[in-house]
Amino acid sequence: METRPPLPPFTFETSKEKVQAAEDAWNSRDPERVAGAYTEDSQWRNRSEFFSGRDKIKEFLKRKWEKELDYRxxxxxxxxxxxxxxxxxEYEWHDDAGFWYRSHGNEQWEFAENGLMRRREASINDVPIKESDRKFRWERTPVMSR
Incomplete structure (x- = not known):
C-alpha cells in the first residue's frame, strides 16, 4: 500500500511538515508531483469546481498553471x-496579459490512514495587484518538463 508520511494522527510538528510538503509540491507546478499526494479517488472542491480522482486533479492543475503564470x-x-x-x-500569479493577482484562500484537508489526502475543500478569492505590490519575489523556478 502506498504511503505518504507523516501519517495521521497528526501532531503540531507533523501537521507543519504536511503543510510544508504541500507548499513545496504546489510551488513546483508539477501536476504529477502534486497529484501523487492524493488518494486515487480523492474528492476535491476548488472554488466552484467539484471533481474526484488523480486524473481529474492533474487535468485541473494543468489548466490552472496554463492560466496562472509565475505562480508562487x-x-x-x-x-x-x-x-x-x-x-x-496566499499565492501570486499573472495572466498572459501581464496583470498580477494575489489569491487568498483556506483549505480543509482530510487524510486516509496511509497519509494520502482523500478530501480537499478550497475557498479562494482573487485580488488584482500591481506588480510593485507583490509579496513573493522569489526567483523564477523553471518548470520541469516530462
Whole structure:
C-alpha cells in the first residue's frame, strides 16, 4: 500500500511538515508531483469546481498553471485534528496579459490512514495587484518538463 508520511494522527510538528510538503509540491507546478499526494479517488472542491480522482486533479492543475503564470504560493497551518488539517494560503500569479493577482484562500484537508489526502475543500478569492505590490519575489523556478 502506498504511503505518504507523516501519517495521521497528526501532531503540531507533523501537521507543519504536511503543510510544508504541500507548499513545496504546489510551488513546483508539477501536476504529477502534486497529484501523487492524493488518494486515487480523492474528492476535491476548488472554488466552484467539484471533481474526484488523480486524473481529474492533474487535468485541473494543468489548466490552472496554463492560466496562472509565475505562480508562487505560501501556506500556513491554521489548525489540525487526528486526520484533518486546515490551512490558510496566499499565492501570486499573472495572466498572459501581464496583470498580477494575489489569491487568498483556506483549505480543509482530510487524510486516509496511509497519509494520502482523500478530501480537499478550497475557498479562494482573487485580488488584482500591481506588480510593485507583490509579496513573493522569489526567483523564477523553471518548470520541469516530462
Amino acid at each position: 504560493l505560501k501556506k500556513e497551518l491554521w489548525s489540525f485534528t487526528d486526520n484533518r488539517i486546515s490551512v490558510r494560503f
